[in-house]
Amino acid sequence: MFMSLNIKREPRPFVTLLAFILVFLVIAASIQFFGYFWVMLIPNLFLVILTITLLVAYFDNKEEAIKPLEKAPALSVIIPAYNVKDSVLGCINAIKASKYPGQMEIIVVDDGSTDGTRELLKKIEGVHALFKEKNAGKAAAINSGAKIAKGDVIACVDSDSYPVPEAFHYAVSALLRDERNGAATCFIRVANPGNNLLKRIQDIEYLTGFGFSQITTKFIDAIFVAPGPMSIFRKKVFLEIGGFDEQNITEDLEIAWRLKKYGYKIDYSPEAVVYTEVPGDLKTLYRQRMRWYRGKLFNIRKYSDMMFNKKYGVFGMFILPFSFSAELSGTVLSFSFLYLVTHQLIWTMQYLLSNLELGAMLIDLKSMVVVGSSMLAVGFVLVLPWFLTVYLSHKIANKKVGFHDLLATTLFLMFYGSVISFFYCISLFKEINRSDYRWK
């Protein structure tokens, strides 16, 4: 999963500091003028509009049943591997257990591993192993594999991901049901969340993100990512567009946007389930999300000509702008929170000084109440579409919302968004700062 890629850039701390102060002042002035509630509401409206649009798309369309393949094309499964001796065998075994009706080859590209992955791969039978001396990153590894692939269809699978036996059949069927399709994506699920609360929360996030969102964006022809854990491509198209961008930290996002640029469609099969490992602690999650969100910002700049461009349909006119609004909304929410905390800290300091003057130890909780009953009422209605989304995501996955999921679901609905907003905000400022890209 973790391939290394370092892109050095010249940081600009002064510009970043200036941007930080400017945004803080604008948010502070807005809160003073309009009030905390309205400033917080505006960014959430973007999310509500997006959610409602996807819900309408869901109820307005019906998923076409996948037809069994009459003639299954030859399939080349490419697994990039870098220091993954603990997971790669499980991945290969899962692929070997697949019920793909056609010819299938497995190509594992060792990207200069130093942890014994190379030695392990040499012992595995039925796998075409390609060994690279120098680590060059995941995109480069897959591109190397694609060059020697014999199949008409290539599947890129992360070494810590485990497709279910039917996954390739369904994914290839989805790819071939329209000749304009350049790629097909799968339903990425969290592998073994166990009792890890963070993984359980991500389990729900993946259900909504790779289940509900993928199926609904497919309905409006706007799938905007070919997820790294597993996506499949027509090899001809893959090579035509130049394969993965080797200097991109979110190559899975970039290739999806490039496919759109070339006029290809991306399909999706909810039946093609692939389980993948996810971060089990906040630090790893932070690193992962920095890569995702900074990669998105990088690609928004790269493909800025697609934004609000009718030529790219719903993708250019709706999904791309709304995708960017996530960073902006996250920034507004984070700065509003920062303002509140700063304001409260200054207030508390002054209050404590008053206590000193009064010779009293007073506690004031009333001033900390910033949410009223009417705010809660508005928030409750606006969060209902999001509740429905979570329910439908479970339905798509044939997963029941059990009592034991209550804590993770509540945390996901109530707090996880704030954490992600904070990550969005940091990613934006890291991009403004032109911090180095480090992905290890």
Added chain:
Amino acid sequence: MEVKKGVFVKAAIAAIAVFALAILFGYYVESNAYSYTEKKLVDLQEGMESSMLFSLFVQTHNDSESMCLVMKNQLDDSAQKTYDVYGALEQSKSTSIFGNYDVLRKKYFLANMRFYLMLKSYILSCNDTSLTPILFFYSTYNDCPSCVAQGQVLDEVRAECKNVRVYAFPADTEELSLIKAFKAYYNINSVPALVIQDDTYSSLMSKDKIKAAVGCS
């Protein structure tokens, strides 16, 4: 699969409907809270009205002893109600999103002034020095942590000294010209400020100092 053209029209209608529902629900909840506070204020005003009428009635029947007793009871009864309404209004000021509480606040401060003047009148006409009114001037629109701290100290004093009645007024409001007159009369230039026995204190006052000033041991 082709994109259905109606999706975005339907989504726009649904989004507007959800927003409208959210705003209406929020408005409904806040209206209820507003009505509740308004009802409490009306109760307070009715109590004040009846005590004023009763005092007039007693005055016309030349029965000053009964008048004093009734007025004291009425003032005691209204004291807690006044604090309740005050608490509800102050809380709603910071958390309200639709309601304009200015009218209620104006009515409340008017009633509060009447209570203050009634208490002063009672003390003078009934010659009862056991009750001590405190005027408390604070800031509404600007952050004033020391006002909150002073208010809490006054709450403690009120709880410990049964003879104390606190009448709080925002010093930075233009809602009532009478507040301006009070400020000018008592020479209030900063907040928090207290007026005890017609003396103005423009700095923070500890509980002990207040208790000493009101003669509460």
